[in-house]
Amino acid sequence: MPxxxxxxxxxxxxxxxxxxxxxxxxxxxxxxxxxxxSEVCDIARGTLYNHFSxxxxxxxxxxxxTMRDRESEIVALLEDGGSTHSQLLKALMKINEWNENNxxxxxxxxxxxxxEMFTRGKNHSTGNLYNTLLRIIYxxxxxxxxxxxxxxESLTKHLSALYTQxxxxxxxxxxxxxGKHEMEEMLQLFFFGAAKQS
Numbered sequence: 703m704p705x706x707x708x709x710x711x712x713x714x715x716x717x718x719x720x721x722x723x724x725x726x727x728x729x730x731x732x733x734x735x736x737x738x739x740s741e742v743c744d745i746a747r748g749t750l751y752n753h754f755s756x757x758x759x760x761x762x763x764x765x766x767x768t769m770r771d772r773e774s775e776i777v778a779l780l781e782d783g784g785s786t787h788s789q790l791l792k793a794l795m796k797i798n799e800w801n802e803n804n805x806x807x808x809x810x811x812x813x814x815x816x817x818e819m820f821t822r823g824k825n826h827s828t829g830n831l832y833n834t835l836l837r838i839i840y841x842x843x844x845x846x847x848x849x850x851x852x853x854x855e856s857l858t859k860h861l862s863a864l865y866t867q868x869x870x871x872x873x874x875x876x877x878x879x880x881g882k883h884e885m886e887e888m889l890q891l892f893f894f895g896a897a898k899q900s
Contacts, residue, residue, distance in 0.1 A: 715753050718743055719767065722760045723807060731757065731810040761811045772800055776834055786842030787893065791885055793834050794865065798880040801869070809873055835861055864888050 704712070721743050725734040736757065740750040754760045776793050784792070801808060836858040842848040848857065868884055871877040877884065 714745070714749075715763065716767070718745075718750060718753055719760055719764045722757065723764050726757075726761075726810070727804075727806050731761075731806060758810070761807055764807065765811060768800070768804075772797070773834065780838070786838060786845065786847045787889060789838045789841075790835065790861075790889055791882070793838060794885045794889075795882060797831060797834075798885070801872075801880065805873070812870075812873055831865070832858060832862055835865075861892050864892055 718739065722734065722739045725739065725742065734757065736750060736754075737747060739757075739760075740747045743750070754763070776796050779792050779796055780789050783789075836854055839848060839857050839861070840854040843850050843854055843857075865888065868877065868880060868888055872880045
């Protein structure tokens with residue numbers, strides 16, 4: 703059981719994160735400084751740096767905290783069953799809904815991840831999205847709706863790659879949104895490939 707001190711520390715971290723995210727979303731990531739975050743939180747600058755080394759680390763903490771809620775929402779959404787296609791579509795639409803509400807934060811996080819990948823050779827796993835898709839694809843194989851000669855992990859990586867392309871086009875502004883049409887098109891490509899359907 704966490705001590706009172708640990709609880710207070712956790713509460714302060716959550717307050718810092720919620721304050722910083724609000725500032726990022728209202729005035730942009732670039733315009734927000736660590737000094738401003740400490741002022742709005744009414745804490746010393748040193749206290750802020752004891753918890754977070756920079757703005758990117760605050761975003762990572764925010765994503766970690768919200769991913770738990772997002773995963774439980776998706777699990778609840780999928781409880782009514784349905785085909786593999788319908789389950790994947792529901793999960794992706796729920797993820798897109800969250801993405802739309804966190805675009806500024808995701809833009810900065812994506813930029814930071816790709817920068818680390820190319821400058822330090824540090825690759826970031828897809829985490830929550832990958833695990834959600836893997837669960838659905840695995841169940842689809844068990845139900846006989848998906849081919850079983852390819853591992854569920856490999857199928858999930860291919861679908862994740864298709865989704866990542868759509869996501870990058872959206873986050874860069876090339877695509878105005880990630881709607882049902884875009885997800886249906888992507889899933890058609892995943893399920894049937896590029897071959898002409900008879």
